[in-house]
Amino acid sequence: MSGQPAQPVIDTHVILRDGEKILLSQRGGPYGHGDWHLPSGKLDQGEPLTHGAARELREETGVLVDPDDLRLVQVVHHRQSDIVERIGFFFEATKWQGNPENKEPEKCLALQWFTDHDLPGNIIAYPEAGLRGYLAHNPLLSEHNWQ
Numbered sequence: 001m002s003g004q005p006a007q008p009v010i011d012t013h014v015i016l017r018d019g020e021k022i023l024l025s026q027r028g029g030p031y032g033h034g035d036w037h038l039p040s041g042k043l044d045q046g047e048p049l050t051h052g053a054a055r056e057l058r059e060e061t062g063v064l065v066d067p068d069d070l071r072l073v074q075v076v077h078h079r080q081s082d083i084v085e086r087i088g089f090f091f092e093a094t095k096w097q098g099n100p101e102n103k104e105p106e107k108c109l110a111l112q113w114f115t116d117h118d119l120p121g122n123i124i125a126y127p128e129a130g131l132r133g134y135l136a137h138n139p140l141l142s143e144h145n146w147q
Helices: 049-061 125-135
Strands: 009-018 021-027 040-042 071-079 085-093 108-115 142-144
Touching: 009 049, 009 125, 021 049, 040 049, 049 085, 071 125, 085 125, 125 142
Parallel strands: 009 085, 071 142
Antiparallel strands: 009 021, 009 040, 021 108, 071 085
């Protein structure tokens, strides 16, 4: 350990729920190409977490959610590499407006609903840790990829 303060990337992830169904996006960029992910993105400087989550959901899917309707359900401290750490805040959304559409076709191959008991096997590991922790009602915080 170097004793230097951590400078993690802060991510927001939205678990958009419609009963038993959860919306996933299929990655189209080089990172995780073809694998599934939750609507998510990096928090902007000076932006409250819930506003960042609502913004990312809108930018990726066109779905509008009131930040006050987002419920924090998981936090994942993820070690991406020896020099990059991420902290992901996972929010559940059960109230929203609009129908999901792929608003970023250059980054996303598809949007698809999956039932919470029949998720695809190729979910990117970091968001999967938060999603599975949420579904299993695990403690709020999990640490991923730390040896």
